[in-house]
Amino acid sequence: MTKAQKKHLCQILISAAIFTTALFIPAASAWRLPLFVAAYLISGLPILRKSFRNLLNGRIFDENLLMTIATLAAFAIKEYPEAVAVMLFFQIGEFFQNYAVNRSRGSIAKLMDLKPDSANLLCDGNIIAVSPEKVAPGEIILVRPGEKIPLDGQIIKGCSALDTSALTGESLPRDVVPGNEVLSGCINLNGVLQIKVTKEFSRSTVSRILELVETAGTRKAAVENFITRFARWYTPAVVIMALLLAILPPLLLDGAFHTWIYRAVTFLVISCPCALVISIPLSFFGGIGAASRQGILVKGSCYLELLSQIKCLVMDKTGTLTKGSFAVSRIIPSGISEQELLQTVAYAEAYSGHPVAQAVKNAWPQKIDRRRISALKELPGLGVSATIDGRSILAGNLRLMKQNGVMPPSVPVEGTAVHLSINGTYAGCIIVADTPKENAAEALRQIKKQGIEKLIMLTGDRTEIAQNVAAELNIDEVRAELLPQDKVGALEQILQNCAGKTAFVGDGINDAPVLARADLGIAMGKMGSDAAIEAADIVIMNDDLSKISAAVKIARKTIDIARQNIVFAIGVKLLVLLLGGLGFVSIWAAVFADVGVSVIAILNALRA
Amino acid sequence: MRKTFKIENLDCANCAAEIENTIRKIDGVAEVSVSFMTQRMIIDAADEEFGRIMDEALKIIRKVEPDCEVSE
Numbered sequence: 082m083t084k085a086q087k088k089h090l091c092q093i094l095i096s097a098a099i100f101t102t103a104l105f106i107p108a109a110s111a112w113r114l115p116l117f118v119a120a121y122l123i124s125g126l127p128i129l130r131k132s133f134r135n136l137l138n139g140r141i142f143d144e145n146l147l148m149t150i151a152t153l154a155a156f157a158i159k160e161y162p163e164a165v166a167v168m169l170f171f172q173i174g175e176f177f178q179n180y181a182v183n184r185s186r187g188s189i190a191k192l193m194d195l196k197p198d199s200a201n202l203l204c205d206g207n208i209i210a211v212s213p214e215k216v217a218p219g220e221i222i223l224v225r226p227g228e229k230i231p232l233d234g235q236i237i238k239g240c241s242a243l244d245t246s247a248l249t250g251e252s253l254p255r256d257v258v259p260g261n262e263v264l265s266g267c268i269n270l271n272g273v274l275q276i277k278v279t280k281e282f283s284r285s286t287v288s289r290i291l292e293l294v295e296t297a298g299t300r301k302a303a304v305e306n307f308i309t310r311f312a313r314w315y316t317p318a319v320v321i322m323a324l325l326l327a328i329l330p331p332l333l334l335d336g337a338f339h340t341w342i343y344r345a346v347t348f349l350v351i352s353c354p355c356a357l358v359i360s361i362p363l364s365f366f367g368g369i370g371a372a373s374r375q376g377i378l379v380k381g382s383c384y385l386e387l388l389s390q391i392k393c394l395v396m397d398k399t400g401t402l403t404k405g406s407f408a409v410s411r412i413i414p415s416g417i418s419e420q421e422l423l424q425t426v427a428y429a430e431a432y433s434g435h436p437v438a439q440a441v442k443n444a445w446p447q448k449i450d451r452r453r454i455s456a457l458k459e460l461p462g463l464g465v466s467a468t469i470d471g472r473s474i475l476a477g478n479l480r481l482m483k484q485n486g487v488m489p490p491s492v493p494v495e496g497t498a499v500h501l502s503i504n505g506t507y508a509g510c511i512i513v514a515d516t517p518k519e520n521a522a523e524a525l526r527q528i529k530k531q532g533i534e535k536l537i538m539l540t541g542d543r544t545e546i547a548q549n550v551a552a553e554l555n556i557d558e559v560r561a562e563l564l565p566q567d568k569v570g571a572l573e574q575i576l577q578n579c580a581g582k583t584a585f586v587g588d589g590i591n592d593a594p595v596l597a598r599a600d601l602g603i604a605m606g607k608m609g610s611d612a613a614i615e616a617a618d619i620v621i622m623n624d625d626l627s628k629i630s631a632a633v634k635i636a637r638k639t640i641d642i643a644r645q646n647i648v649f650a651i652g653v654k655l656l657v658l659l660l661g662g663l664g665f666v667s668i669w670a671a672v673f674a675d676v677g678v679s680v681i682a683i684l685n686a687l688r689a
Numbered sequence: 690m691r692k693t694f695k696i697e698n699l700d701c702a703n704c705a706a707e708i709e710n711t712i713r714k715i716d717g718v719a720e721v722s723v724s725f726m727t728q729r730m731i732i733d734a735a736d737e738e739f740g741r742i743m744d745e746a747l748k749i750i751r752k753v754e755p756d757c758e759v760s761e
Binding site: 131134138140144178182185186292294295296297298299300301309312313354355358359362363365366 | 693700701702703706709710722723724725726727728729730731752753755
């Protein structure tokens, strides 16, 4: 609790103590009124001061002023306990609200913990601690175990494991070695690292993430705007009604002023929109915080709202759905064992640097004994020929096979095939493909289960390959062989055909225009990529596709909470207004209803 | 020019909304957003008019929330 909060609480407690004492004093006692006034002033003085100041500034629909009028009117009609209760409970509501807001802000402040205090600059063999802002790209910094990496850079010396959880929500440490790029905000766990800084502080990952989170609240959701608009006419309307209620009926119906002023006071008590107005941004703030703890950065409440309405999810293939690198996906031997096929091709490709060859070699777990290879010849555009263990080997594409009179029985269409012939006989092929991420199928299944109707894949890759991946992942629609500039056009068509909102998921490298064009742009992976953070509305800090459904879940929960609060708070207020106007509600009940609604709405918001 | 300010000691969300709505009415303001939760205010306006708009905005803030502190 802050100092101001403690003071506030003290005032409330003292006032409450005096108030309760006064309630037990017999009505005839001369002590009763002074005690009520004391209790009233102790809790209400700050409010009276504020309302006086606001009145001077011409703000008549200010909540402080309304409370002042309501309580003074209650005093005037000799309803002393009610007058004090209204003020006291209003203050309790305020205190509670303040506490909740501070707590919620604290969760963002924790994120601000990302911010490094200083950097150890290496300068002529000396280590000087300087503020991170002062370090220029190209300079070398030293990061000891337990310290935060202050600026983005490249490791030039030292190995260590990094805790990236603050950025990615990923709890598993990441091992780094010289040559690796590292991001600011990660914590160095065990080794001393020397890092060559690549970006100045203001452009470093930490600064950009902090800026993004800090400004997230300023991009407001439609519900938020709705509620502030609502508040703008709600308060004046209720106040005018209260005024009419106090004046008109006694004049027209020559009723008792007491009754009608009493009813007017109940109106004023529930005229405050603040709890309602705060509970909505509080919910969104909570939602954004919950998302960022999982490594999902949401640039504003409005995007959380959009995410909850997504009907159509368009995804880029390479790097988003797939790993973005080649790997052996299938081994189809013909007359020999899988092991022998893989080994022979790995040997044949032993000297090749081609990505496909690399993938095959990665799949072969043992060391390659190069002495067994002889007469190796690279055949550009075709493959290789070699003699391995005395057998004549050809490994390469279909053209190579055909040129040598070897006919594969059938040719699979997915990925790239490396065919093998041994002594002129076909021995099978190895399929090398950019394979889907391990959890991709499961992640997409979850997304579908959440009611997102259509999954569409965009890719520049060949149609057969694209369709293969789509079939494996259960994707509804595929647009393949798109040039980068065609992707925006393809997305526009999808936008027209899809009834709901459309999100695009990409890795942000060359699909920035598509990210920007979609109703909602989600950038995946490549954490810290400038283009991704700039163009996307939501950034998923690690490569994990399952974070999309996690984000949708958070978004929907947040929206649900916001809606519940709106319906609940407005509903109760209208009900109390109606019953209060008819005289069925006492000031007591109105106070409890008002403060109760605030507390419940705020507690509900804190669930987000 | 688009500038972000820190705006502290805001009393309530409703006041933040009121500040936002009143600043929006200043001539030349392209965009304004006041967030009660993050205590940030973003103002987007033409460079040459920014000084005048800021003066008016600060006046509005002082009127609605005299205890408010605004910093860059």
